[in-house]
Amino acid sequence: MQFSQILGQQDTKQMLVNSVRQNHVAHAQLFLGKEGSANLALALAYATYINCENKQADDSCGTCSSCTKMNKLVHPDFNFVMPVTATKNITGKDVLSQNFLTQWREFVLASPYQGLNEWMQHIGAENKQGAISKEESRQLVKLVSLKAFEGDYKIVLIWLPELMHPFAANALLKLLEEPPAKTLFLLVSQQADKLLATITSRTQIVQVRSFTDEEVIAWLQQNYNTEATAAYQVAQLAEGNLNMAANLLSEVSSDYFGFFRDWLRNCYSYKFGELLDMSEDFQKLGRENQKNFLLYALNLFRKVMLYGVDASLITYLPADEMKFVQDFSRLLNADNGTRMAEELSQAHYHIERNANPKIVFVDSSIQIAHFLRGNY
DSSP: OOGGGSOSOHHHHHHHHHHHHTTOOOSEEEEEOOTTSSHHHHHHHHHHHHHOSSOOSSSOOSOSHHHHHHHTTOOTTEEEEOOBOOOSSOOGGGOSGGGGHHHHHHHHHHOTTOOHHHHHHHTTOTTOOOBBOHHHHHHHHHHHTSOOSSSSOEEEEEEOGGGBOHHHHHHHHHHHHSOOTTEEEEEEESOGGGSOHHHHTTSEEEEOOOOOHHHHHHHHHHHHOOOHHHHHHHHHHHTTOHHHHHHHTTTOOSOHHHHHHHHHHHHHTTOHHHHHHHHHHHHHTOHHHHHHHHHHHHHHHHHHHHHHHOGGGOOOOOHHHHHHHHHHTTTOOHHHHHHHHHHHHHHHHHHHTTOOHHHHHHHHHHHHHHHHHTOO
């Protein structure tokens, strides 16, 4: 993985590169970001840059012997620890990260933005939960006792350390307190509050922000050749999570904005005949699309409310949606805006629990029509 393969994150990339070039590489670093962020990707690119034999000004060369091995995740000085569990093929004392490395490489090389659920499915864990066991800590101690084979550093990347067994967490703490020479620990976490405070305090924290809507759209278009409107609608739902964005691609199949705009216009005009017709269309969307549409509507509501407070808070919207937000903001105030947002949340709640979609849609339409006209 190279920094150039990761969208955005320029400040973080530059900080990581500078730490290497200035020889200020902390022995333990915590890449902290939400699921679907670039925390794992940045840790991989950082590890590649550290052991690159021909470092460039802002990235690894990508072609030297070290980079070639790192990009395939087969470098002998690059080691992984990740949550695992017993499967049909691996059971008992063999449930260790080292016995899942082939699957791990396939998983990460497919996409470094996937989450724990996808990893568990990839290894065939069925309904079992993954963890980093106490037996793993013994392997870790043995691992770091060895010297680097080829690179300047032996690097240990621990994915989701918050899932460590307490025994394993304490073993890691001892290693961080007395780190072996030329050994780096890269912890990639989504929930630092579940880590031992003593572990967090012994790491240099690298805060990794979620992706912007523009970055999600660019990523979808580059990697999935997604049409612009669909990419935008997915980005609104994904909220900076590339893993969620990839999963949503198969679910989003309608023009949410057009449907939402017509829905509110009919609500405002009290055109209940048209709203009944729209309830038929809503039912045809299918349950996943119905839920996604309501989440999209809530997201657009938030933008309308933000625009009413300060127009500069809306940084990116397509022209037709921006015009809608500008016009619709005149009808909203703190009172009816809150009521409509609550109504949409309730509608999503009922759809999620298999309520009749036509009844939910018609009921919400009546409520929203009254809220828009101030009849409540």
